[in-house]
Amino acid sequence: MSLSKADVEKIAHLARLAISEQDIELYSRNLSNILALVEEMNKVDTSNVLPMAHPLDTAQRLRDDVVSETNQRDTFQAIAPQVDCGLYLVPKVLE
Amino acid sequence: MHTLSLAELSAGLKAKKFSSGELTRAYLQRIAKLDKQLNAYVTVAEERALKQAHAADARIAKSQAAALTGVPLAQKDIFCTNGVKTTCGSKMLANFIAPYSATVVQRCDDAGMVMLGKTNMDEFAMGSSNETSYFGPVRNPYDLNAVPGGSSGGSAAAVAARLAPVATGTDTGGSIRQPAALCNLTGLKPTYGRVSRYGMIAFASSLDQGGPMARSAEDVALMMNVIAGFDSKDSTSVDTPVPDYTAGLTKSLAGLRIGIPKEFFGQGLDSKVEQVIRDALKQYEQLGAKIKEISLPNSGLSVPTYYVVAPAECSSNLSRFDGVRYGYRCEQPVDLVDLYKRSRGEGFGAEVKRRIMIGTYALSSGYYDAYYLKAQKLRRLISDDFKNAYKEVDVIMGPTSPTVAFNLGEKTDDPVTMYLSDIYTIAVNLAGIPGMSIPVGFVGQRPVGLQLMGNYFDEARLLNIAHQYQQATDWHLRAPKGFE
Numbered sequence: 001m002s003l004s005k006a007d008v009e010k011i012a013h014l015a016r017l018a019i020s021e022q023d024i025e026l027y028s029r030n031l032s033n034i035l036a037l038v039e040e041m042n043k044v045d046t047s048n049v050l051p052m053a054h055p056l057d058t059a060q061r062l063r064d065d066v067v068s069e070t071n072q073r074d075t076f077q078a079i080a081p082q083v084d085c086g087l088y089l090v091p092k093v094l095e
Numbered sequence: 096m097h098t099l100s101l102a103e104l105s106a107g108l109k110a111k112k113f114s115s116g117e118l119t120r121a122y123l124q125r126i127a128k129l130d131k132q133l134n135a136y137v138t139v140a141e142e143r144a145l146k147q148a149h150a151a152d153a154r155i156a157k158s159q160a161a162a163l164t165g166v167p168l169a170q171k172d173i174f175c176t177n178g179v180k181t182t183c184g185s186k187m188l189a190n191f192i193a194p195y196s197a198t199v200v201q202r203c204d205d206a207g208m209v210m211l212g213k214t215n216m217d218e219f220a221m222g223s224s225n226e227t228s229y230f231g232p233v234r235n236p237y238d239l240n241a242v243p244g245g246s247s248g249g250s251a252a253a254v255a256a257r258l259a260p261v262a263t264g265t266d267t268g269g270s271i272r273q274p275a276a277l278c279n280l281t282g283l284k285p286t287y288g289r290v291s292r293y294g295m296i297a298f299a300s301s302l303d304q305g306g307p308m309a310r311s312a313e314d315v316a317l318m319m320n321v322i323a324g325f326d327s328k329d330s331t332s333v334d335t336p337v338p339d340y341t342a343g344l345t346k347s348l349a350g351l352r353i354g355i356p357k358e359f360f361g362q363g364l365d366s367k368v369e370q371v372i373r374d375a376l377k378q379y380e381q382l383g384a385k386i387k388e389i390s391l392p393n394s395g396l397s398v399p400t401y402y403v404v405a406p407a408e409c410s411s412n413l414s415r416f417d418g419v420r421y422g423y424r425c426e427q428p429v430d431l432v433d434l435y436k437r438s439r440g441e442g443f444g445a446e447v448k449r450r451i452m453i454g455t456y457a458l459s460s461g462y463y464d465a466y467y468l469k470a471q472k473l474r475r476l477i478s479d480d481f482k483n484a485y486k487e488v489d490v491i492m493g494p495t496s497p498t499v500a501f502n503l504g505e506k507t508d509d510p511v512t513m514y515l516s517d518i519y520t521i522a523v524n525l526a527g528i529p530g531m532s533i534p535v536g537f538v539g540q541r542p543v544g545l546q547l548m549g550n551y552f553d554e555a556r557l558l559n560i561a562h563q564y565q566q567a568t569d570w571h572l573r574a575p576k577g578f579e
Contacts, residue, residue: 018440055527
């Protein structure tokens with residue numbers, strides 16, 4: 001499966017990754033090679049096989065609906081790039 | 096003191112032959128003198144280590160010491176350490192001071208161990224050579240032109256060079272076992288769910304496991320006693336009892352049934368490595384084991400399967416790095432999308448971006464069934480091969496790596512060439528079974544590792560199998576020239 005420049009640009013946008021114009025060509029080649037490796041999967045017929053998402057057959061553990069965590073907002077926001085009044089600051093989203 | 100095993104260090108501390116303070120200072124001095132040749136450490140936590148050593152000495156004086164109280168260790172820089180930089184080998188987290196500690200770290204701290212520092216690694220655990228780190232490559236102490244393996248290359252180099260008696264690593268596709276093999280160490284990837292992943296920066300959540308890297312199976316067993324066990328903070332942690340991993344080390348191997356997968360001895364395996372592995376297997380026969388050829392018919396699809404599953408999971412896990420709440424933020428973002436794209440584009444290295452993009456593609460609309468779902472079905476077939484094999488054998492063995500350590504820069508041009516380094520280790524992560532690598536010889540100056548693959552939660556048996564080999568041989572006692 002070969003990826004075109006347009007394919008790479010679309011994937012990069014979905015992944016929110018800025019890729020420079022010069023690098024798109026290189027990524028396109030690298031990703032196409034990786035996908036060629038991955039194509040090997042089609043050698044095996046898996047029509048009657050159940051997918052396996054997790055190594056062990058366990059159910060999600062549940063806990064009682066009681067508050068167990070303390071508010072540590074100040075600690076966590078101490079390392080944020082930009083905060084004000086307990087809010088994380090980002091460029092304006094709505095006009 | 097830097098040549099002593101964990102058991103000897105523990106005994107020496109309790110017998111007051113030396114203090115934890117002296118031991119810690121000795122290691123810190125060695126690191127200051129020798130690490131510039133290796134670049135194994137990203138952060139040396141000198142002040143914090145000396146404080147921990149002081150507290151450990153007080154505990155020892157009051158006879159309140161645990162088995163490894165006062166013993167130094169290095170933590171792979173993927174484990175969050177409260178108040179200490181946790182970089183994950185990336186520019187994205189180059190200045191990230193973790194606000195909490197991983198459970199693995201907390202258990203080591205509670206046991207009274209002394210953290211010397213955080214070790215270098217492939218960026219976000221993606222790599223097999225420790226060449227993708229933002230902080231520069233790590234060198235193999237056995238040959239400074241060679242890679243130490245990855246992604247736990249810093250931990251491997253540190254322990255091999257005696258800059259720490261033990262270190263933690265993590266393993267998603269081989270990242271404990273392969274560097275252990277390339278650096279003459281004993282490394283264990285526990286069964287999925289055996290060791291808590293809380294605070295361990297996630298790469299691929301259904302594959303990641305943390306584990307010890309040390310110079311002997313006995314040392315690994317002592318470390319497992321500290322870090323293994325159920326953790327309610329990790330929703331994938333398994334609540335089964337933890338044995339004393341040191342208790343069964345000396346059981347006889349008479350009658351042990353070893354399976355050798357024919358698929359692991361085919362094309363791609365270096366012939367000199369194969370010879371060393373076959374000699375190791377003969378040694379096991381002398382210890383009373385019976386060897387039988389088995390087949391893991393779907394194992395050849397491990398690499399393609401992994402390179403869908405792992406990137407898909409990583410694309411999800413790394414979406415949290417967005418320049419908003421922590422980590423790298425680009426300069427002067429013009430809008431929110433620009434903030435995300437440039438923070439991530441500038442903060443992540445090329446390999447990380449490649450894997451995020453493969454993962455994004457595999458999970459995207461129209462491709463999910465063809466890639467991710469297909470990979471999950473192959474994963475079931477690969478796991479079933481192991482389950483079937485364990486009906487006939489007790490342990491499966493083979494080479495850990497198809498080659499010894501390769502030279503720096505040798506495999507960096509084509510990602511796929513690098514990916515094939517993991518050809519023997521990956522199936523173990525897909526199945527979730529435990530796997531170890533132990534030293535069994537050399538090709539020239541470069542070490543060779545034998546991989547031991549066990550049934551679910553059979554770590555104690557693997558450690559016994561490794562320990563008995565180490566009683567009959569001395570490969571694991573070798574030291575690299577200049578670091579003895």
